Amino acid sequence: MSSPQIFTFLGRAGSGKGTQAELLVKEFGFIYVGSGQMLRDLKNMDSFSGRKADRVMKEGKLVPTTLIFQQWINRLEDIKNKENKNFKGIVFDGSPRMIGEAELLRQALEWYEWEENARALLIDISREEAFNRLTKRRNCRECGQLIPYVGRYKTLEKCDKCGGELITRADDTPEAINLRLDLFEKEVAPVIDFYQKEGKLIKINGEQSIEDVYKEILEKIKTY
Numbered sequence: 001m002s003s004p005q006i007f008t009f010l011g012r013a014g015s016g017k018g019t020q021a022e023l024l025v026k027e028f029g030f031i032y033v034g035s036g037q038m039l040r041d042l043k044n045m046d047s048f049s050g051r052k053a054d055r056v057m058k059e060g061k062l063v064p065t066t067l068i069f070q071q072w073i074n075r076l077e078d079i080k081n082k083e084n085k086n087f088k089g090i091v092f093d094g095s096p097r098m099i100g101e102a103e104l105l106r107q108a109l110e111w112y113e114w115e116e117n118a119r120a121l122l123i124d125i126s127r128e129e130a131f132n133r134l135t136k137r138r139n140c141r142e143c144g145q146l147i148p149y150v151g152r153y154k155t156l157e158k159c160d161k162c163g164g165e166l167i168t169r170a171d172d173t174p175e176a177i178n179l180r181l182d183l184f185e186k187e188v189a190p191v192i193d194f195y196q197k198e199g200k201l202i203k204i205n206g207e208q209s210i211e212d213v214y215k216e217i218l219e220k221i222k223t224y
């Protein structure tokens with residue numbers, strides 16, 4: 001691959017996009033930019049916005065785009081200033097959450113002169129599959145390992161790491177899951193269209209084993 005490469009992961013909750021992003025980062029040495037970490041950094045700041053973000057997130061609401069974007073810019077500026085010949089690229093996980101953010105992210109990537117090799121990877125699973133995965137995934141009672149409802153893990157009877165008992169996660173009610181999936185149709189579907197129109201969308205079948213999803217990603221990013 002010619003460098004630097006920029007990948008943005010998209011997909012419904014439960015698609016396993018975070019796992020795939022990590023695999024890609026590990027193999028190629030990309031810099032990982034996860035919105036989860038950025039939100040944690042934001043709410044830990046001893047400032048008006050830090051305290052307010054903490055409160056808003058506890059209420060289950062979204063932190064506004066302006067603040068998210070400020071985090072991105074700070075991070076991208078930092079990466080740019082340290083850029084050298086070993087820089088392979090960036091993997092974005094968990095953003096953009098809506099069309100306005102996709103447009104801002106493109107502007108930022110243009111500004112930092114990384115737009116040329118920017119692509120979006122959609123880990124595609126149906127709404128029904130997402131719902132099943134989110135309601136049927138389990139945790140190990142002993143070590144806490146998350147057992148996704150996918151491939152061979154579906155029939156796992158005990159934790160494959162410690163042999164502990166597997167329990168269903170209590171934090172995901174069907175109502176909450178449906179709300180998250182509604183938000184995807186409403187806000188993220190236009191983001192997918194946006195990348196499609198730009199000719200930057202790579203669609204991956206997410207309804208296969210983690211290994212096979214990753215294999216498909218590797219094939220498609222090589223031949224792009």
Ligand SMILES: [Zn+2]
Pocket residue numbers: 140141142143144145159160161162163164
């Ligand atoms: Zn365990």
